[in-house]
Amino acid sequence: MARRVSEGPEPLGAGTTAALAALSEDSAEELYESAPCGYLSTLMDGTIVRINGTLLEWLGLERETVVGRMRFADLLTVGGRLYHETHFAPLLHMRGEVSGVALEMRTTAGGRLPVLVSSVVRQGAEGRPSLVRATVFDATDRRSYEEELLRRRREADQARAEAERERLRAEADRARLTEALTILRKSFLPDTLPDVPGMETAAYYHTASPDQLGGDFYDLLPLGDTRWVFFLGDVSGKGPEAATLTSQSRYALRAAALHSPEPADALATLNTVLLDRYADNGDPRYCTAVFGVLEPDGDTGRARVRLASGGHPPALVMRADGRADFLPTPGGMLVGVLPDAHFATTGTTLAPGDTLVLYTDGLTEARTGPGSDSLYGEDALLSFAADHAPSTPRGMVDALTELLRGFGDGLGDDTALLAFGVPASRPATDTPPGRR
Amino acid sequence: MIGMDVLRRNNVTVTGVADGPVVVLAHGFGCDQNMWRLVVPALAERYRVVLFDYVGSGGSDPSSWSEERYSTLEGYAQDVVEVCRELDLDRVVFVGHSVSAMVGVLAARAVPERIRALVMVAPSPRYIDDEGYRGGFTAGDIDELLDSLESNYLGWSSAVAPMIMGTPERPELEQELTDSFCATDPDMARVFARTTFLSDNRADLGDVEVPTLVLESARDLIAPREVGAFVHSAIPSSRLVTLDATGHCPHLSAPRATAAAVLDFLEDLWPVG
Numbered sequence: 071m072a073r074r075v076s077e078g079p080e081p082l083g084a085g086t087t088a089a090l091a092a093l094s095e096d097s098a099e100e101l102y103e104s105a106p107c108g109y110l111s112t113l114m115d116g117t118i119v120r121i122n123g124t125l126l127e128w129l130g131l132e133r134e135t136v137v138g139r140m141r142f143a144d145l146l147t148v149g150g151r152l153y154h155e156t157h158f159a160p161l162l163h164m165r166g167e168v169s170g171v172a173l174e175m176r177t178t179a180g181g182r183l184p185v186l187v188s189s190v191v192r193q194g195a196e197g198r199p200s201l202v203r204a205t206v207f208d209a210t211d212r213r214s215y216e217e218e219l220l221r222r223r224r225e226a227d228q229a230r231a232e233a234e235r236e237r238l239r240a241e242a243d244r245a246r247l248t249e250a251l252t253i254l255r256k257s258f259l260p261d262t263l264p265d266v267p268g269m270e271t272a273a274y275y276h277t278a279s280p281d282q283l284g285g286d287f288y289d290l291l292p293l294g295d296t297r298w299v300f301f302l303g304d305v306s307g308k309g310p311e312a313a314t315l316t317s318q319s320r321y322a323l324r325a326a327a328l329h330s331p332e333p334a335d336a337l338a339t340l341n342t343v344l345l346d347r348y349a350d351n352g353d354p355r356y357c358t359a360v361f362g363v364l365e366p367d368g369d370t371g372r373a374r375v376r377l378a379s380g381g382h383p384p385a386l387v388m389r390a391d392g393r394a395d396f397l398p399t400p401g402g403m404l405v406g407v408l409p410d411a412h413f414a415t416t417g418t419t420l421a422p423g424d425t426l427v428l429y430t431d432g433l434t435e436a437r438t439g440p441g442s443d444s445l446y447g448e449d450a451l452l453s454f455a456a457d458h459a460p461s462t463p464r465g466m467v468d469a470l471t472e473l474l475r476g477f478g479d480g481l482g483d484d485t486a487l488l489a490f491g492v493p494a495s496r497p498a499t500d501t502p503p504g505r506r
Numbered sequence: 507m508i509g510m511d512v513l514r515r516n517n518v519t520v521t522g523v524a525d526g527p528v529v530v531l532a533h534g535f536g537c538d539q540n541m542w543r544l545v546v547p548a549l550a551e552r553y554r555v556v557l558f559d560y561v562g563s564g565g566s567d568p569s570s571w572s573e574e575r576y577s578t579l580e581g582y583a584q585d586v587v588e589v590c591r592e593l594d595l596d597r598v599v600f601v602g603h604s605v606s607a608m609v610g611v612l613a614a615r616a617v618p619e620r621i622r623a624l625v626m627v628a629p630s631p632r633y634i635d636d637e638g639y640r641g642g643f644t645a646g647d648i649d650e651l652l653d654s655l656e657s658n659y660l661g662w663s664s665a666v667a668p669m670i671m672g673t674p675e676r677p678e679l680e681q682e683l684t685d686s687f688c689a690t691d692p693d694m695a696r697v698f699a700r701t702t703f704l705s706d707n708r709a710d711l712g713d714v715e716v717p718t719l720v721l722e723s724a725r726d727l728i729a730p731r732e733v734g735a736f737v738h739s740a741i742p743s744s745r746l747v748t749l750d751a752t753g754h755c756p757h758l759s760a761p762r763a764t765a766a767a768v769l770d771f772l773e774d775l776w777p778v779g
Binding site for chain 2: 114115116141143147148149150152153155156157161163164172173174182220347403
């Protein structure tokens, strides 16, 4: 294959030069008439004084019916005229030029030609506007592209609006759910603790998640004589089923208390209730609970406590002299697992300045480190209690609430606290002599 | 609504003779108060000239716009009433272009004590044809206009915008004007267009009792002469003047003749000397 090396433009042949000369002779007129765009000139009032062949052909018009007889706006569709009169013409007057405005022209065949019009006002001899020159481009393709864009944008807008409605619906659903859960949660707990003569009481319920039902419950109620019943428990699982169980457990224990306030008997009743309800349907459910009877003695200023535990973490007792101990209930079984469950019973006496604290394992199983085994634990709780003893029910519940808050995300479970005690004859926060 | 807010909300401009009789100039659908700039100098020699933009147009505060309020001409009339109240204007001559002529009718009915006379520039009480009435348009035409608005705003947001907006050879048009002129938010423009072209205020014309100048353009595609005649005959206290002008905006295409006709009318109200 021969290779030709080109060095600059080749000289034009004589024939080419002649052809160019012939073309340039009529190029101005020819270019105007047959340009690939429409041209027209109008007087300031819009009367068309010149129009090129291209535009006449596009619109199917004859020159003699247009020049001197039609105005620019007459070429437009009616909507286009409105746009022309309200936007295009004012802009042209104010600015002296308008570029790339989208309009539609009418064709004699009854069709519409989307166009882009640019107009410029030409100044006359005394510098006054005398003429408007316009170029008209066929914008059929651009218009379909725009329409496609517009269609897509409308679709996107609609999708966004729908997503927004969906979000609002979801928010409303969530608000309703939270409200329902709040109401349901109230059935786990008394609205307020009753006043127990000669005793001080305090309680706190920590909700781990506003849209997740935990399963802690507690209560304190009078037996009609001088005795009071208290209990606190924690059911297995979370969610609606756990919530049902929680509510059932609380009311079963209340009923059991009125029937027989013997702590182990009350837990046995709950055990039977849960077994009856859940054992047969293949979905066994159980709980841990502490149930006790409190007997304040107005004469001695002391209160006797007898309690039974079904698999529940041991109660804390904080003495007026600054000691803190668990009240062990070894061997107590979970409530609702075995028909003949054994529940361990124990007792103590609260002297003035003593406080007894019940809690659920949300407290002792709070995570304190990155690992799943870094739990707060009973030892840490005991030393926390020792550091705070002696205290009051309110003081201790407040201290533990603060402790719970400090766990942050480590506190994954609901946590209930119930404390009661005999007020000290002098403020319990005073450290007795000889301690520390 | 706190006082200053109305003036800012409607981008109110006051010019001319501070203690002169008051002329309020109200723009129509399409642009904003800059439409009046060619006739303002003549009016400002003797009158206090108040200009404003309807909420949703020109330099108004778009956050004050609501579709509900500006879907009826009463909403626009409320803008007029609030501007008059804010500046404590009494006995003004309200000059309204196009749809604003009807806004003026509604405002004069709402606060007759504040509006002494009306000038209607290229008015039309109804744009769509009706039985026994020729407004010049069909409902389909209005849809076309809405398409046109949409198409052009799309164009403006693309590469075409700088060519439309830039006027380097006209430095006397300050940048601010260039930026805002006709560049109304398309959603608001669509509501204004619908409100304008779908309204029917023929029955309201009978309520006009103040002296009224109907100023029509001899060649106006939007408000043809038969519409001007209709308005004139519906308002007994009106005078009809036909300007030798082309187009719907004689204050732009024939500013001198427009200003002269308005000044004539004003001088009858406030005779010189």
